[in-house]
Amino acid sequence: MDRNEAIQRVKELRKIIEQHNYYYYVKDNPQISDYEYDQLMQELIHIETEFPELLTPDSPTQRVGGAPLESFEKVEHSIPMLSLSNAFDEQDLRDFDRRVRQGLGVEGPIGYICELKIDGLAVSLRYENGRFVRGATRGDGRTGEDITQNLRTIRSLPLVLKKPLTIEVRGEAFMPRRAFERLNKERAMREELLFANPRNAAAGSLRQLDPKIAASRSLDIFLYSVVGEDTLPVDTHSGSLSMLEELGFKVNPERRVCEGIEEVISFIEGWTEKRGELPYDIDGMVVKVDRLAYQEELGYTAKSPRWAIAYKFPAEEAITILRDIEVTVGRTGAITPTAILDPVQLAGTTVQRASLHNEDIIREKGIMIGDHVVVKKAGDIIPEIVEVKVDKRTGDEQPYHMPTHCPACDSELVRLDEEVALRCINPQCPAQIREGIIHFVSRNAMNIDGVGEKVVTQLYEKGLVRSVADLYYLDREELLKLERMGEKSVDNMLNAIEASKNNSLERLLFGLGIRFVGEKAARLLAQHFGTMEALQNATEEEIVTVHEIGTKMAESIVKYFAKPEVVETIERLREAGVNMEYKGLRPEEVDADSPFAGKTVVLTGTLASVTRKEAQHMIEARGGKVSGSVSKRTDLVVAGEAAGSKLGKANELGIQVIDEKTFLEWIK
Known part of the structure; x- marks a missing residue:
């Protein structure tokens, strides 16, 4: 394929892919299979890799998120993003209607449009010649923050409009309930703080400096207005919403034009009852005068438009x-x-x-x-x-009196270190054992596929596991006797358990669930001590010499390894062939002549042989530091497939760039 053919094919592929994104994410009506979609995407990635000069920010391949930012730039809104005045009951709505009719000098009913008030984060999007160029938060209404890179990761947001217009539109970015529940479940497994609600989760996601975090959060967006309605050939707000849909924007379908305030009240009453049926959160209804000429005539107060009001649902109790x-x-x-x-x-x-x-x-x-x-x-x-x-x-x-003894094992409960929580400190407590095994097999620990919460519960109830070590001594014939465990699922599970034996020491340390030891601490400990035996024999004084390990964690580690049952578990794991050593290079083992020693390295694009996290650990283990963005201080860039703007900036600055093959050779 020559360059001219590549240019033409890239245009075709981008148009096809964005059309299918529209059907899938906006219309919820996919037209092709996931496999067919992936084939199109892979072809586009291949061409953009072969002809990197054709890669543009609005390519569908760039929705995974760009380089992390050091900070958000301030954006001054061309027209302020005003807040709405609130209504809390029917009388407030009727008072609003009275003010509107008085302001217009109209005696009869006014036409209003009612829209669901999405509980998310208000954003403003600017398109130039039909291409998305900037997105910002509301901020204080006059000045917001530039979150363009994060907004690009929202699949339902069009990067290119169906018409080459230059417009500014506003909407609400949000997190669907299912995505929120999945996110909190993952955070709970990592023992991270949970988000209180989807709105906080959406806002937190869009204010991450690393766009890849936003890309992983399954955010969505509804658009609800155009700044300067005269840019579209419409005379009503409801007409502008229909026009937004024609341009490719996702607009909430649950809207209605009502003739008079009584119809508005009836519409709100219906949604007050059934809002729980929606797959996303709403906290009220927005009521707007539909005719744009009326909106202009009514104008604004210093804080809000006179032609709109937000009805807030009462907190449902x-x-x-x-x-x-x-x-x-x-x-x-x-x-x-x-x-x-x-x-x-x-x-x-x-x-x-x-x-x-x-x-x-x-x-x-x-x-x-x-x-x-x-x-x-x-x-x-x-x-x-x-x-x-x-x-x-x-x-x-x-x-009610809290129990004095554990409901699972009848051991006496204690309150440690003046904590609020009561604790069972019996290491043989069945509830703790079960929860501990679930943690051990989780993705960020030993990553044993096919052994989830239900399987662990079944294994425990049948007496097949009583500690994490028992997983490595499971008998195939015994597993086949369990409910819903066929030959294929059993073999897959045993293969996953066998594969986990090769994990590096830090995964095992994290999986053991030592109190206060998270993923990062486990990696630091593994790097420093090198082997399980060395860590087991370490004193508190030796442990606190590890960077970022404090006395509280050191004390917990020493107490953990002093328990006879822990010593027995680790010995059984060792006998089963579970790796007890750190697989990376320890600080003292780093070769001063390593190509990564003392260098700042940036990873970009998709690596086929290793994950981004694995590559980072490899570089750090060889004395390098991994950065998320390219600057004059960058020494080396590792470029995988579909490397984007970071590669271009590295070339501009004359920074050394290597491909994945060279990277793997240097790692050996």
């Missing part, structure tokens, strides 16, 4: 009876109380349980068994008890 309080035991032995409730409908779902977090919450709220309690969903997601209806008490309510 329900009263039910607390029948009991159950406690569960986590991997670290922490005891968590959960309220058992009479079933009650809340935000579209049936709620029967609510987290009480810890004993102090129960005391602060004065909760008793049998109480009538007010329940709401925090962020419309997590059920919580808001208050106790003390006036409904009959005298039959019973105070």
